Amino acid sequence: MKYAVSNIAWSASDRLKAYAKLQAAGITGLEIAPGLLFSMADDPFDPTEAEIALVQNELDRFGLSLVSMQSLLFGVEGAELFGDAYERAAFEQGLMRAIKLAGRLGIPNLVLGSPKQRQRPSGMEPNAAIDKAIEILTPLADAAAFAGTKIAMECNPAEYGTNFLTTPDETLAFVKRANHAAIMLNFDVGATLLTGTFDHVMDQLIAAGPVLNHVHISEPYLSPAPANPQDAAKVLQTLETLEYQHVVSIEMRQPQDGLAGLDTALENLLEARGLAGEAR
Template identity: 45%
Template structure:
């Protein structure tokens, strides 16, 4: 079982308490939003060496390691994939900064969501936009490859405020167009629910299996996950049959006043499901 959870599920100052819960349920992976992991640093994407050492030591105390990064453009202004030249450059340089951080912290996977940074303007032809995006991500893939990390493209349903790569199928097809070993797919279960693709999860996973580097156990609007334990169990069983070797990561927003209670419940549910699959 390779179970992880994202640190967006609890307040930044509750990390050690969350790690203790993770240890109890055998969750050995942590997905980080840099703004929460290094919130004491002036720029969380460029923390000082001491911050990284302290962070790594705390995780190792609980047998946990960082396995993925999200919120790659959080707090960055004017970084737009389909913007003006300076906005596109900021998009690229900001993602390069995230890749640099991942290399320093030894994180192998970056989840590329950031829906509002990837809106295709109405004046821009969609085919032209996609062709330009392919070039951008191929270049970022080259940079990521040198750093030893992968950029996992995430479908963001239109409800999240974008019109680019809304569905899993669109995301898979785009990754195939980029065709770079360091540009992969994040298989997001919450997105599958929102786009009506959940019943096709097995087929979609099979189509993209070689390109999938990460899985989000999530629910619509990042509510506590899994949305439906029985349904997640079925999806996970189909994935296990295809010999998926990477991480299942719980992604959910913090529930005010019940953050660690919900973290414990989600970890318990997911751990039981994945452990049962390991035994079959």
């Protein structure tokens, strides 16, 4: 397994200090929200080659590689997966810009959360919504595969303002029904805690098996993570058993205590890795 942290955990101005902390903790992966990574760009989803080179030089200094992208529809107005023709087009065009950026940067995973943009309209039956979503996402997944990346569907509990794919089991069932090599699963630990299913996390991960492409170590509402090293260790032990070869990423908002909160998260992750008996 490779470990990463999402850059939503710090401000753009603190990035170099954060990168140094990741390097000191042996973290080699960086998950990104483009708006933070390319905060200097006129369009963070279409940075210039010079802007990319500047960012890459910074990452190289700290031994970091880009492993995943989130906040895929940031700044896109009117995007709705189940909206009218205009809203669907905005959704598709927004996701395509993320796919193209992933291709330019060599990012192998795109986390599709975006709860507000995938609200199922009243009157649309759940199965019809699944079929419509697969119809819309399949050509986007084709484009993702061509770009060398994958769309990883993320469970967003109802508390995040959506009614589509709100449980881990529903999200896994959707990925399996889509049956596309570039539509995979992002497993979010915080979602299992929020839906009260963490007691079954081992079974959920085992069921995901070959469609598991990315894992978020997270807490409900993106509080500092992992809060409980013992819980995180259970996840890591299961992933070791599955011989999981992808990335485990800490996902949390900027803590109130700033970079000190990042230190705590990294310490808790290190403890979890030790409890899991991971060979490092």
